[in-house]
Amino acid sequence: MRVYSAVYIAGLRRYSTYRAATLAGILTNSVFGCINAAVLLALFSVRPLINGYDAADAVTQVFVCQALVATVAILGPPLDLGERIRSGAVGTDLLRPVPLLGWWLAEDMGRATFSIVFRGVPTLLIGTVLFDLLLPGTAGHWAAVLASVALAAVIGFALRYLYELAGFWILDTRGIWAVVGLVGPVAAGVLLPLPLFPPGVADVLRALPWASMIQIPAEITLGKESLPGGSAAGGLALQAGWAAALLLLGARLTSAATRKVVVQGG
Amino acid sequence: MADLLARPCGGTVERLTRPARVYALLAWTWSRALAQYPASLALMTFGTALGAVAEIFAVFVVFRHAGALDGFSLAEGLLIASLANLMFAAADMLMGMVEGLGQHIRSGSLDVMLVRPVSPLVQIATDRFAVRRLGRVVPAAAVAGFALYHCDIDWTAGKVLMLPVLVVSGVAIAASVWTASGCLQFFVADAREAANSVTYGGHALTEYPLSIYGKGVVYAVTFAVPLAFVGWQPVLYLLDRPDPTGLPDLLRFAPPFVAVAACTAAALLWRLGLRHYRSTGS
Numbered sequence: 001m002r003v004y005s006a007v008y009i010a011g012l013r014r015y016s017t018y019r020a021a022t023l024a025g026i027l028t029n030s031v032f033g034c035i036n037a038a039v040l041l042a043l044f045s046v047r048p049l050i051n052g053y054d055a056a057d058a059v060t061q062v063f064v065c066q067a068l069v070a071t072v073a074i075l076g077p078p079l080d081l082g083e084r085i086r087s088g089a090v091g092t093d094l095l096r097p098v099p100l101l102g103w104w105l106a107e108d109m110g111r112a113t114f115s116i117v118f119r120g121v122p123t124l125l126i127g128t129v130l131f132d133l134l135l136p137g138t139a140g141h142w143a144a145v146l147a148s149v150a151l152a153a154v155i156g157f158a159l160r161y162l163y164e165l166a167g168f169w170i171l172d173t174r175g176i177w178a179v180v181g182l183v184g185p186v187a188a189g190v191l192l193p194l195p196l197f198p199p200g201v202a203d204v205l206r207a208l209p210w211a212s213m214i215q216i217p218a219e220i221t222l223g224k225e226s227l228p229g230g231s232a233a234g235g236l237a238l239q240a241g242w243a244a245a246l247l248l249l250g251a252r253l254t255s256a257a258t259r260k261v262v263v264q265g266g
Numbered sequence: 267m268a269d270l271l272a273r274p275c276g277g278t279v280e281r282l283t284r285p286a287r288v289y290a291l292l293a294w295t296w297s298r299a300l301a302q303y304p305a306s307l308a309l310m311t312f313g314t315a316l317g318a319v320a321e322i323f324a325v326f327v328v329f330r331h332a333g334a335l336d337g338f339s340l341a342e343g344l345l346i347a348s349l350a351n352l353m354f355a356a357a358d359m360l361m362g363m364v365e366g367l368g369q370h371i372r373s374g375s376l377d378v379m380l381v382r383p384v385s386p387l388v389q390i391a392t393d394r395f396a397v398r399r400l401g402r403v404v405p406a407a408a409v410a411g412f413a414l415y416h417c418d419i420d421w422t423a424g425k426v427l428m429l430p431v432l433v434v435s436g437v438a439i440a441a442s443v444w445t446a447s448g449c450l451q452f453f454v455a456d457a458r459e460a461a462n463s464v465t466y467g468g469h470a471l472t473e474y475p476l477s478i479y480g481k482g483v484v485y486a487v488t489f490a491v492p493l494a495f496v497g498w499q500p501v502l503y504l505l506d507r508p509d510p511t512g513l514p515d516l517l518r519f520a521p522p523f524v525a526v527a528a529c530t531a532a533a534l535l536w537r538l539g540l541r542h543y544r545s546t547g548s
Contacts, residue, residue: 018456021458024456024460024463025459027459027463028459028467031463032466039478042474046335175309178310178312179309182316182317182320186320192324196331
């Protein structure tokens with residue numbers, strides 16, 4: 001356990017050194033938030049209600065999305081693991097006294113923690129200053145949102161871990177990113193909030209893991225009935241299910257990969 | 267290749283066209299290198315093409331729900347989105363790699379470029395030249411053609427002649443914005459993502475009729491960062507639409523002049539940045 005917390009803190013500290021980059025990130029997330037919010041406000045001023053979403057819901061989702069998008073890293077960057085698999089440096093990782101998955105999970109959770117506190121929260125604050133956001137009013141509701149964000153970060157890690165793990169079989173994972181870098185944002189509700197899609201399509205997308213990174217946390221923030229089971233508990237259960245399933249799959253594939261891996265060179 | 271790179275002097279015409287020829291040569295070299303992995307290149311080009319499709323699809327969904335935004339119909343909205351996509355994608359392909367400047371400064375590879383007898387701007391712009399970005403231009407051009415056909419446009423000889431001029435100007439303006447925002451990294455090396463708010467943010471902004479953002483934004487992207495001349499003013503010109511924000515109609519003839527001014531400004535900023543540059547010594 002001490003190893004994991006040390007790796008976690010190292011991840012946190014590593015990203016805390018990029019101060020200018022963090023400021024630049026907040027600026028970019030806020031600018032995109034404002035652009036997307038303006039488009040959706042123009043749309044909802046013509047059609048005040050679309051599939052249960054109104055203007056305030058949509059703008060809130062836009063800023064929850066911008067606050068989360070770096071934390072769950074749905075648009076990248078990929079884990080360094082992929083490059084280490086390609087170069088063979090993963091051999092060093094495999095020698096460590098902790099499992100590969102746990103090591104990278106701890107490191108990435110450090111990154112995610114720094115990202116949500118110093119990038120996500122300021123972005124959301126800028127959103128509340130510029131727009132009327134529908135944020136939770138009770139401590140219990142905030143706790144649900146926090147749990148949802150934590151699960152979203154774990155799912156974000158597990159998916160990126162799986163993408164990079166594919167490198168054990170196909171070496172170059174850029175092709176995978178070319179596909180998931182596109183499917184992910186659409187299915188997660190980054191491109192547009194899912195309620196803007198036809199209800200049948202939206203329900204299918206909501207059940208996929210990508211939605212659990214953005215759309216489900218946004219709906220938990222908004223307290224929507226469109227969540228699975230109609231409540232925040234249902235949404236959290238879906239997220240926990242995906243987190244567990246993807247981590248388990250990651251662990252299984254890791255052992256399959258390490259049984260076949262031959263580290264090149266020496 | 268060595269022949270072209272080894273002769274920095276020559277006649278006036280040759281000296282003036284040299285950067286363009288070197289650019290084409292280096293871009294071709296990188297494209298051939300990437301083509302050594304044909305399956306990977308094909309997949310990534312396809313992925314990039316789908317990216318443009320997804321963005322235009324989002325505009326389609328919004329307009330389908332709204333019917334019309336600020337008096338712009340679905341076909342007109344698609345025209346705006348596809349033209350913006352087309353020009354930004356072309357600019358991204360030509361000059362997008364400049365956003366990697368910070369990485370070149372950190373790793374010291376900019377120093378290597380400075381000792382070669384080719385403009386460092388050309389070298390950076392062609393570094394790992396992403397020919398896959400053509401994948402974005404194709405669907406955008408297809409949708410633009412479709413939208414031009416379905417929009418109610420009074421095609422005069424002037425408009426037919428102006429269309430290519432407007433497209434070239436738009437690409438030049440977008441490329442200058444890309445270059446200029448990349449140059450910021452000479453001064454703040456970690457600023458790559460801040461530049462994204464102007465480049466990709468500008469792209470996202472111009473995908474919709476600019477008037478929906480309100481007058482303040484329209485004035486800013488007309489007079490400060492000239493993104494309004496990339497897609498918005500040309501579309502107003504093609505549709506014979508008065509400017510909804512009350513700016514003079516004369517502005518829609520400005521893109522070629524704005525393009526020249528923007529390219530000059532970007533070139534000056536690049537020189538200023540390069541003079542400011544101190545090697546990290548690594």
